[in-house]
Amino acid sequence: MSKTKLALKTFDVESIRKDFPILKRRIFGKPLVYLDNSATAQKPQVVIDAMTDYYTNYNANVHRGIHKLSEEATHAYEEAHEKVAKFINGSFEEIIFTKGTTESLNLVAYSLGKALKPGDEVVITEMEHHSNIVPWQQVCKEKGAALKFIGIAEDGKLDWNSINSQITKKTKIVSLTHVSNVLGTINPIKEIGKVAHENNAIFIVDAAQSVPRMRVDVKDLDADFLAFSGHKMYGPTGIGVLYGKKNILQDMSPFLYGGDMIKEVKFHESRWNDLPWKFEAGTPNIEQGIGLGVAIDYINSIGIENIEEHERELTKHAMKVLEEVPLVTIYGPDAESRSSVVAFNFDNVHAHDVATILDREGIAVRAGHHCAMPLMSVLNIIASVRASFAIYNTKEEIDKLAASLATVRKVFKL
Numbered sequence: 001m002s003k004t005k006l007a008l009k010t011f012d013v014e015s016i017r018k019d020f021p022i023l024k025r026r027i028f029g030k031p032l033v034y035l036d037n038s039a040t041a042q043k044p045q046v047v048i049d050a051m052t053d054y055y056t057n058y059n060a061n062v063h064r065g066i067h068k069l070s071e072e073a074t075h076a077y078e079e080a081h082e083k084v085a086k087f088i089n090g091s092f093e094e095i096i097f098t099k100g101t102t103e104s105l106n107l108v109a110y111s112l113g114k115a116l117k118p119g120d121e122v123v124i125t126e127m128e129h130h131s132n133i134v135p136w137q138q139v140c141k142e143k144g145a146a147l148k149f150i151g152i153a154e155d156g157k158l159d160w161n162s163i164n165s166q167i168t169k170k171t172k173i174v175s176l177t178h179v180s181n182v183l184g185t186i187n188p189i190k191e192i193g194k195v196a197h198e199n200n201a202i203f204i205v206d207a208a209q210s211v212p213r214m215r216v217d218v219k220d221l222d223a224d225f226l227a228f229s230g231h232k233m234y235g236p237t238g239i240g241v242l243y244g245k246k247n248i249l250q251d252m253s254p255f256l257y258g259g260d261m262i263k264e265v266k267f268h269e270s271r272w273n274d275l276p277w278k279f280e281a282g283t284p285n286i287e288q289g290i291g292l293g294v295a296i297d298y299i300n301s302i303g304i305e306n307i308e309e310h311e312r313e314l315t316k317h318a319m320k321v322l323e324e325v326p327l328v329t330i331y332g333p334d335a336e337s338r339s340s341v342v343a344f345n346f347d348n349v350h351a352h353d354v355a356t357i358l359d360r361e362g363i364a365v366r367a368g369h370h371c372a373m374p375l376m377s378v379l380n381i382i383a384s385v386r387a388s389f390a391i392y393n394t395k396e397e398i399d400k401l402a403a404s405l406a407t408v409r410k411v412f413k414l
């Protein structure tokens with residue numbers, strides 16, 4: 001079994017770009033400018049190679065075979081859990097591999113939701129992704145609990161008055177996003193977690209947009225649960241993480257039942273496996289888990305603080321150049337309070353039209369409601385164009401985005 005060893009790099013965007021084979025592509029004859037990183041990030045060659053290596057050299061099921069290949073696959077899969085644990089400062093037993101953030105949040109909503117009673121309250125925010133809204137809607141409906149929302153202030157940040165009024169002694173669960181995938185707002189989750197805990201509520205963080213680009217320490221945040229996806233952090237699709245505090249996971253019911261999550265099965269009853277396997281029923285996404293581990297090695301070789309700094313510079317630059325383009329409306333807070341996401345509209349041109357024109361220039365952005373329809377209604381829009389950045393993006397690419405908006409103006413005669 002081959003091992004990936006990655007030496008710490010000095011931050012050099014040109015050499016980082018060489019690690020991502022897809023960046024050599026041309027789209028409609030133009031160099032690819034990939035600015036859709038909040039949807040999914042591109043993969044470095046080391047991650048692609050690690051997955052090919054698994055299938056080429058040690059493909060086997062984990063935790064089952066008494067043979068060399070299975071031992072190697074098990075070792076690599078478990079090592080990936082260890083890498084994730086270290087990356088977010090949790091322990092091995094607290095790291096459950098899932099399909100992604102969506103499955104992580106569904107797992108926790110389903111399992112914790114069983115204990116909700118009529119009159120209980122679940123608090124989320126108006127800037128959540130659908131995956132942190134719909135599961136709670138469903139469990140609240142089933143249990144007769146109320147779903148409450150923390151509002152957003154004019155500046156695109158959460159409204160502290162609303163935080164303090166919505167979280168009360170009736171609140172059993174507070175679940176919110178660390179970084180909004182539309183506004184880019186970095187929420188003060190540590191402080192909100194304190195309010196949740198003062199009210200004896202469970203505190204859950206959707207870290208899908210933060211873990212890839214800033215230091216996230218579950219102990220420092222005192223998060224009870226934290227969810228994120230591998231594919232947004234240079235890893236493969238089909239793999240994600242649910243971190244949960246050990247004492248809570250020990251008392252929590254499994255979500256899926258079947259192979260590997262049991263210690264013993266009799267005809268009429270079963271005993272659950274140790275953590276984290278109690279929550280990983282069936283053959284897991286082995287290749288993707290291993291790929292995620294290597295993606296973390298890759299991030300560590302660059303340094304998460306370097307990534308954060310680089311993306312902060314890109315975001316500041318994007319805000320500056322887009323603000324200078326006439327007819328552009330940007331949503332969300334100032335550059336200092338946001339992560340690498342800039343959502344905007346261009347006059348009253350539909351976001352899909354803007355994105356289609358940008359695509360012809362080789363620029364990939366997302367357009368639409370960004371799986372945050374309630375937030376669209378708060379912003380009083382139906383859609384927006386969203387540019388989102390990663391380690392391999394450059395200021396020149398952002399300048400191209402701004403310059404290409406001139407084509408939109410020309411096409412729509414604005």
Ligand code: C6P
Nearest residue numbers: 038039100101102129131181208229371
């Ligand atoms: N947001 C975007 O374009 P999954 O799809 O399970 O990997 O992640 C869901 C999810 C949960 N929370 C937040 C804050 C997210 O941004 C996302 C995914 C992508 O904004 C795809 S919709």
